Amino acid sequence: xxxxxxxxxxxxxxxxxxxxxxxxxxxxxxxxxxxxxxxxxxxxxxxxxxxxxxxxxxxxxxxxxxxxxxxxxxxxxxxxxxxxxxxxxxxxxxxxxxxxxxxxxxxxxxxxxxx
Numbered sequence: 001x002x003x004x005x006x007x008x009x010x011x012x013x014x015x016x017x018x019x020x021x022x023x024x025x026x027x028x029x030x031x032x033x034x035x036x037x038x039x040x041x042x043x044x045x046x047x048x049x050x051x052x053x054x055x056x057x058x059x060x061x062x063x064x065x066x067x068x069x070x071x072x073x074x075x076x077x078x079x080x081x082x083x084x085x086x087x088x089x090x091x092x093x094x095x096x097x098x099x100x101x102x103x104x105x106x107x108x109x110x111x112x113x114x115x
Contacts (some may be wrong), residue, residue, distance in 0.1 A: 004041055009033025011060035017041055025050045028068060032060050035067035042072070054078035057085045 004017040013032030019025065026047035031038055042049060049072040054061055057078060065086070069076050078086050 002045070004045070006034070006037060006041065008037065009060065009063055013060040015064070017045065017047075019045055019047050024048055027051050027053060028074070029053045030055055030061040031064035031068050033063035035064035035071070038064055038068060039071055048072075049074040052076045054082075054086065057082040062086060 001021060002019045006015045006017070007013070008015050009032050011032065013030065015031050015038060016029040017038070018027045018029065024047055026042060026045060026049050028038065028042075028049055028051075031052060049068070052065060052068055052072075052074050054065060054076065055078075065076055068074070076086075
């Protein structure tokens with residue numbers, strides 16, 4: 001298993017890109033920020049993102065979710081109880097915070113999306 005860790009954004013959150021040995025498929029876990037950096041790493045791995053997994057929807061874990069989903073076409077999975085929060089993430093960011101992110105709609109059809 002090839003695991004790449006990136007510490008990103010003003011919160012210094014850890015994002016992971018996982019790829020099975022010899023596979024061209026990858027998973028991105030908690031893309032917190034710096035989508036350009038993460039997309040560059042995915043390109044270097046010559047991998048196709050199969051899914052984006054969000055462990056929870058605190059703002060430091062979701063800053064790059066929408067840009068990565070848009071760029072890769074990968075479905076987004078998060079705990080079922082946090083779907084509404086991810087869809088309206090900017091409604092949960094303090095007005096004094098300097099955060100750039102956009103809402104996204106996670107895939108809720110899979111068991112992976114259930115909490």
